[in-house]
Amino acid sequence: MQSRNFRLQRVGDINWLEKNYKFQKISFSLDELIVVDATRGTKDIEKFSAVVSRLVGEVFIPVAAGGGIRKIEDAELLFNSGADKVILNSPLYTNPTLATEIINRYGSQSLVASVDYKVIAGTPVVFINDGAEPLSISMADYLLYLEQLGVGEIVFNSVDKDGTGFGYDIENIEKYAKSVNMPFIIMGGAGNERHLKEGLSIDGVSAVATANLFNFIGNGLPNARNYMLEHGSNLARWE
Amino acid sequence: MKLVIVDYGMGNVKSVMSAVRYLGYDDVSLSNEQSVLKQADKLILPGVGNYARAMSRINELDLTKTLRELVLQDKKPILGVCLGMQLMGESSTEGGFNKGLGLIDGVVEAFTVKELKVPHVGYNQVKPCPESRLYSNIHPEPDYYFTHSFRMLSDANIGKTTCLYGEEFVASFEVDNIAGVQFHPELSQTNGLHLIKNFIELF
Numbered sequence: 001m002q003s004r005n006f007r008l009q010r011v012g013d014i015n016w017l018e019k020n021y022k023f024q025k026i027s028f029s030l031d032e033l034i035v036v037d038a039t040r041g042t043k044d045i046e047k048f049s050a051v052v053s054r055l056v057g058e059v060f061i062p063v064a065a066g067g068g069i070r071k072i073e074d075a076e077l078l079f080n081s082g083a084d085k086v087i088l089n090s091p092l093y094t095n096p097t098l099a100t101e102i103i104n105r106y107g108s109q110s111l112v113a114s115v116d117y118k119v120i121a122g123t124p125v126v127f128i129n130d131g132a133e134p135l136s137i138s139m140a141d142y143l144l145y146l147e148q149l150g151v152g153e154i155v156f157n158s159v160d161k162d163g164t165g166f167g168y169d170i171e172n173i174e175k176y177a178k179s180v181n182m183p184f185i186i187m188g189g190a191g192n193e194r195h196l197k198e199g200l201s202i203d204g205v206s207a208v209a210t211a212n213l214f215n216f217i218g219n220g221l222p223n224a225r226n227y228m229l230e231h232g233s234n235l236a237r238w239e
Numbered sequence: 240m241k242l243v244i245v246d247y248g249m250g251n252v253k254s255v256m257s258a259v260r261y262l263g264y265d266d267v268s269l270s271n272e273q274s275v276l277k278q279a280d281k282l283i284l285p286g287v288g289n290y291a292r293a294m295s296r297i298n299e300l301d302l303t304k305t306l307r308e309l310v311l312q313d314k315k316p317i318l319g320v321c322l323g324m325q326l327m328g329e330s331s332t333e334g335g336f337n338k339g340l341g342l343i344d345g346v347v348e349a350f351t352v353k354e355l356k357v358p359h360v361g362y363n364q365v366k367p368c369p370e371s372r373l374y375s376n377i378h379p380e381p382d383y384y385f386t387h388s389f390r391m392l393s394d395a396n397i398g399k400t401t402c403l404y405g406e407e408f409v410a411s412f413e414v415d416n417i418a419g420v421q422f423h424p425e426l427s428q429t430n431g432l433h434l435i436k437n438f439i440e441l442f
Contacts, residue, residue, distance in 0.1 A: 057257055062426045082253050109360045109386050236362045236382030238429045
């Protein structure tokens with residue numbers, strides 16, 4: 001799926017991905033993998049789990065999976081399918097008990113909080129339900145709420161920058177990355193290796209994420225990783 | 240080469256199994272039956288979760304004595320991973336004081352340094368001990384993926400490789416046929432695959 005400002009364009013399913021991108025090879029340029037079911041409306045967690053299971057078979061990095069987790073059994077299914085962490089978004093707000101249950105059973109490091117936001121009149125507004133529903137709580141208060149809830153890490157995702165390839169939302173990242181005492185991963189906007197390097201150099205940012213297909217074409221990812229290492233990014237060196 | 244992953248019902252063994260298979264060792268199985276463990280050429284003791292719960296599972300399955308005999312008397316090579324590595328020590332204070340398998344001289348306690356984010360999660364570099372077999376031909380100070388709240392300390396001569404997270408702790412140990420790693424080699428890319436291969440081939 002190629003997404004732009006959360007409007008999706010279908011590019012292919014897992015078979016397409018395997019055929020065109022040799023996912024296992026791509027994974028050797030990554031530190032972690034995030035797999036999200038971005039289907040609008042009702043999501044089929046069993047179908048998604050089967051995809052995760054197939055995808056992680058020969059991927060030897062931590063895998064976070066989410067999208068459509070509504071009860072503890074959904075999370076359990078994903079863990080049993082090979083996910084090392086699960087990602088929650090809407091239920092963090094609508095059903096925090098689910099987050100607590102996951103934390104109690106699998107530990108806080110196993111829960112990733114996905115935070116989608118759009119900038120409206122100069123202020124970042126948190127959105128849930130696939131970017132459709134705004135929350136009235138301020139970004140600062142929401143991040144604090146997530147920290148108190150006990151989630152293990154934050155994925156900070158700019159809907160405005162999503163899929164544009166214009167670079168990360170530096171202004172808001174600089175403002176919020178240091179506000180929580182847990183890994184802070186930024187997402188939305190990376191179009192090239194300079195964007196990735198620039199994002200990772202921001203104080204408080206632990207990791208940079210990209211879903212933009214253009215970063216996956218050809219040797220895009222290995223080249224980006226080399227570029228970042230050469231320019232002083234603190235990344236693990238693989239053999 | 241017959242590899243058996245000790246199954247006591249805790250943790251994600253799927254990625255350990257696929258890592259071993261990926262390296263070309265197809266004869267890998269998951270078992271807690273004494274006869275199967277005895278026939279193994281090498282054992283892997285995985286685990287994620289709570290120490291107290293893990294030891295009670297192992298004791299329910301009557302595996303403590305079996306594992307001690309296989310490892311200490313028969314000298315069967317074993318690799319402990321994450322909680323599995325900790326279980327190989329003398330004891331842990333996670334979930335109250337509990338005795339471990341006692342295969343290696345080390346004790347497990349919670350991180351004590353304040354101002355640290357616990358659990359310790361993510362990639363971190365380790366300093367391999369000189370003449371290590373586990374890290375043979377792996378580049379110096381490699382990164383591995385950690386996720387844990389308790390860590391092992393030891394003053395004994397157990398072929399320690401250390402990691403620094405506020406304080407130095409045991410990232411791995413290797414003595415004769417016994418090896419253990421606090422991190423997850425199965426989630427540590429090529430560095431981890433190479434280490435698993437070293438265990439299979441050099442122990």
